[in-house]
Amino acid sequence: MKIVVCKDYEEVSRVMAEKVVRLIQEKPNLVFCLPAGNSPIGMYRYLVKMYEEGKVDFSQIRTFDMDEYVGLAPDDPHSFIYFMHKHFMDHVNINMENVDYPKADALDLDAECRRYAQAILDAGGLDIAITSIGDDGHIAFNEPDDFLLPRTHVVKMDEATRKQNAKAFADCPKGMPTHAITTGMEEHMKTKHYYVVCSGSHKAALLKKLFETEKLDPHFPVSWLRMHPNVELIIDEEAAAGIPQEVLDECR
Template identity: 35%
Template sequence: MISRTVGNINLKIADTYEEMSREAAKIVITQVTNKADSVLGLATGSTPLGLYEEIVKTNKKKEIDFSKVRTFNLDEYYPIHPEDPYSYAHYMDVHLFDYLNLSRKHIHLPDGATTNVEQECRDYEAKIKSVGGIDLQVLGIGTNGHIGFNEPNHYFEKRTHLVDLNQETIEANAHFFGCSSKVPSQAISMGIASIMEAKRILLLASGKQKAEVIEKALFGKISPQLPASILQLHKEVYLVLDQEAAASIINQVKPPSCYWGKVLTQQSY
């Protein structure tokens, strides 16, 4: 495991996806252990699956209590019914919620079946505000730099809103649906300001397809054309990667081969 600080970002590079997932789980578990009534912002997709598996394992051992925890998911497809097997509501049940001692009244996702999207967006923001905001927000990142479903744009969308999904995003999610034509073309997503107001942020990325966008998000110009770049401005971000996702930055964050020799020499005096 390589641990470095890059600006305000606490970077951890794991050897494998499994190690990345365990490291991410430690951060979430520590949050809940230190604050029993934590408000967690949660993400979906392939990357967080290992994280959720680790959390479930810990909960089964009764080493952590989720009874007072409240959750808010980043996004949901639109239109889609919560019981639809392709909905994020169903995803969360199958991979996490069904296995935790988590009260159903404490679980929140945007309603993909709403008939009034604008009101749903306002209500979702109000719910987050009513519990004092999100303590720890879990994020994934798209190959185009989106976080939540905040796609590349000419400006940062501030609050929960309806998004027209990019074709690249639709293609990336096609494997969940069987083909791209079945992927909804819209989604309800927290906005950038909603995400940035979280007290702490945990961003996960795995696989070589994420390497280029991770480098741009970490070291590139802050721009709404690469939404994840805004995280450079957050006060407490944990970026946990596997080796493949870190491929483009590893030489920029890894100490030179003589580094440890110098440290040992200095310590010997």
């Protein structure tokens, strides 16, 4: 595991975008698992800027969204695919034929999960995935449990997760969904280049726990990344405050 400590969120976003661009330059048809939420917005802003400056071509990449709220149509402003269009896809030269995402309003969600998992396999697996860490230690929507599922599946979100994300649904009459579709742990663990982005002091305790946890704990899903062969943490100084200095030195 490698750790890159940046000054602040802005630098985290820039460094992460530069790493994405470098990988696309090495492999123009990169398979990219796209994250949603507040953490990657700055990265997307830099990716759009770098595209406008002619530094990157997105026309050959293939994308899969990391997760989606159950019941939301693609044109729902609260959906993650809507988020992707707003912050990224509508501003660069992505070929929409290469864009896939969980159809969370499907009548048969189990069949949709199987379709999505197979599509990832057919694409040769994920080349890059980027995630943050949920307040309960989840990655994507793989919530703490007695066991973690390997491939794309429907999950009931923990109350901690719903509380963390509730602000985004403040204007939604129906409130926040109770379930989500998420990529599974096997899909994450087989990703060739895996990144965790965190910023702010509220993430320090989670990162401290990550490096204190010696076992792979399904009740702390991010701990499984300790077994990943190529994972890199891009974090700011506040988030890194809980990591022992000897760990930072070892992982630089």
